Amino acid sequence: MKKTLLGHVRKCLENCYTEGSLSSGIVPDIVIEVPAHTEHGDFATNVAMQLAKPEKKAPRQIADILVKQLKETGDLFEKVEIAGPGFINFFINKDVWRDSLKSILAEGDHYGKGSAGNGKKVQVEFVSANPTGPLHIGHGRGAATGDAVASLLSAAGFEVVREYYINDAGNQMDTLGRSVYLRYCELLGKTIEFPENCYQGDYIKDIARDLVTKFGSRYLDAPDQDAIPVFAKIGGDIILDGIKNDLADFGVVHDTWFSEQTLFDAGKVAEGITLMRERGHIYEEEGALWFRTTDFGDDKDRVVVRGNGVTTYFASDIAYHRDKYERGFDWAINVWGADHHGYVPRLKAIVQGLGRNPDDLKIILVQLVSLLRDGVPVSMSTRSGEFVTLKEVVDEVGRDAARFFFLMRRSDSQLDFDLELAKRQSTENPVFYVQYAHARICSIFETATEKGLVPEDFNAISLARLDAAEELALIKFLGKFPETVEGGALNFEPHRITYYLQELAGLFHGFYNRHRVIGEDPELSAARLLLLRCTAQTLKNGLLLLGVSAPEKM
């Protein structure tokens, strides 16, 4: 609706220039907005105010000229007004609003999808947790965010690939191997000293126990350089399998799993360094190789190859991001924990070193999650290695609630996740509030079907009876869904959908309490049923974007 209107306004402006009633020829970025107050119409534009300067006319005078032109565009408008300093307020014909329901019905599962992405190829890389331990609640927020952003982009017409980058090459794998190996030796009765920088969690002991079963005492007295790589590989594989399981239970599916090690195996890391060296971005100092990231706005240069000849993770990142663009992605979108924000400038430097626009790399920073139970903080790390895992949270509150809660706030603000609230089945819990609206509509349809009130063809029915304030408000709000999806996609902000859904559910519940759908008047019932079908469809489409189910019964 907004888009059609935008087209109209632009065309009218052009007409004004053609007929000479306006002279500057400037077509500004026309903004159509929904006014805060309904007395100001369904939509408003400030275009007359924007043109005041170039036209050297009073805004209201310009508005007047435009409005005359707009009125010739037929019966889209019930009324067009000039208000305040020069706003043009549009009141859309109610029948136009009512008819919009039929197009929602026709679009069905596609309602909300658009083409703003224009087929642009994008890759969303998210979670990418090191395979050295299970996913914790922070990874959960990253997983929910990355997946929802990917879904939104896909709905907005982007071609999307979801990827997980496995950091299986750094010295953290060595540490993992050592940790498992030491626990293995311990289980076999050896007295060990477990270093602080090794992984402390109990999951290490679980893996060690499996390996005792598998190997017996075969590695007990083996030299470190024989044992540790074996334990690192097996341990990493077991943990990665666990991560894959946890993500699957969370409903997150990555299209590709990209191993850092393969970059080394294929010589890509060395290749990337050579390339950057040729381009003059890398220099040698104090026995190490440095990337001159300061050329691209970083605070200091970064080491690529250490004095001992070992590459840093940053060297892998050069190769990895080069590979992303070579695979044809227009944008690489990385979802990171906010504690990594310091790495943004150096990654942007890589992208520019590759000869690309820094905007081809988008980084979404996801802030911390604080876990609460009835408002009281849950201790996250009383001692090293103890944390709340994603699995524990999903097992306790369920996938839907976890997903929705992770997406309830803007990702760059910290999130309070209350376990008890997430489980509660009442208005206080936004997930239930939204899902309940969907289930309630389904239940009405069940009853209506039994009574034979559901029309064979909704396109044939008259909607003129939909005239109550609650009905029109619901219809108008349904119309905002596509632009909400587009805005959420282009700004990488899935929380816009959670807010939209809560408001939509609220409008529905308000309508429900005030009006009866199943009643004496079949024409009115039919019209209301269509309204509710469109509402349920939109709720479902929105929930699915978030990875939350739309139950038919609760």
Next chain:
RNA sequence: GCGCCUGUAGCUCAGCUGGAUAGAGCAACGGACUUCUAAUCCGUAGGUCAGAGGUUCGAAUCCUCUCAGGCGUGCCA
């Protein structure tokens, strides 16, 4: 010290990229079930948008400074 994020109602947060009288949910108070799901709804109350300047027709939104909180600042990942 420097960098990034945040600061909006008692609490948790939105605010559509600069618009008209700043919104919602909890919590508080007062109401509504002979009814398609009361797992719901309606109403009341609640504000120096951290503070001070600036930009302009117009600022919670953009710029500068100050204050407060979080995070980061490794030849670790």
